[in-house]
Amino acid sequence: MNEPRSTTPRLLPRWAVPVTSGVTALLVWGLQMVTLQTWGASRGASLRGILMQWDAQWMTLISRFGYGGFAVGEAGTPGGDPIQWQSVAFFPGYPFLVRWVAAPVGAVTGLSGADATWVAALTVSVVAAVVMAWGVSRLALDHLWPAVTGRPAGEIASLVTPVVVTVLATAAPMGVVYWMPYSESLYTALTVWAVLMMLxxxxxxxxxxxxxxxxxxxxxxALILTLCLCAVAELWRWFRSGRRRAGFTTVARACAAPVLGAVGTAGYILWADGQAAGVGGYFAAQEQGWHSGFDAGAATLDWLRQWTFTGMTGYVISSWAMILVAVLVVASLWPLLGRWLPWQVWLPAVVTVAITLGSDGVMHSRPRLLLIPVLLLLLPFVVRLTAVLLRRPRWSVLLVPLVIGWTVLGFWVSGAMLIDFEYAI
Structure with missing residues (x-):
């Protein structure tokens, strides 16, 4: 049988959790935009200029022109390398979704070209962030709260928890990327809901x-690997139950899921190999264009030795983000072994950390690349703390300064990395 969709008491309307998490996400978005606009104005930068840095340019150009037909620097010019040798590093899900949204946006607003794409990109990112917040709230209430407390969340907890975990997600250090023309909000929303469906x-x-x-x-x-282990777990459960016919449908679906899930990644890489055949395929293009390749953490360790305690603020932030996430992975063994963090949540987070820290590349982008592990691995601790404080009415007010403190920290890191740091993200 499937797990119950929700353990929220029936007295609470079905729309309460998505509305609470959505409104909270939009409030964070509004505050973040005001902060960036004010901070940027003091540096002579516009809000659009701030949000359109680095990968945002690639995403919007791919959305408008596809993987060719434009130039960035020397790439794509008559004397430079084919633009595909760099552009194929960006998967098509986000930019092509933006393209589809840009058409109705242009029809409604009268905008065209870069302006329509800009509005469409912001729309996709904000909507995806709201969907992500809803998924995180459902994950916290339906699975983590009962595991932590041994009972379903009550009405007050079912309203407070979405606020707290939405702030955890969207106001995190480098959480500004969720509102930019980047794929983070879309990918995180898909990840959270995929994990929720596994549970x-x-x-x-x-x-x-x-x-x-x-x-x-x-x-x-990381998700494909988790689905593979889900299939193994379902097969083992089926064999232990005496291979009953009633349970075979679930086993068949579990075994089909990783095959289905791998189609997107495998299909795109095969296509990208053809586009970048002149340089050796997708992974060779990653190495040549972005110096990104798996090296078992050698580049990460070298970076940490060089920049952890010295250098520009952005370098120091990037270094400590990697160190603290590694510590968080170790700390997450406590809720994992205590069975109040499901392994389906833990595994994709830890595999993502391994992929990120085990690869070379643009090191100062690591704080945003580690947002998903931070979210998934901190979530059980945040739910546990929320449960403890709500059980003691006098202590529950402590949630307010904790939420504000996390937001201030997140906004400061986001602003420092995006506005004051030369290399953005």
């Missing part, structure tokens, strides 16, 4: 979400 044992839905995630980011490999 509910709705494996075909999880497979489809993983397929979409695999068209968005390469790190969807």
């Amino acid at each position: 509910r044992r709705r494996y075909l839905a999880a497979g489809l979400l993983t397929l979409a995630a695999g068209l968005t980011r390469l790190t969807a490999a």
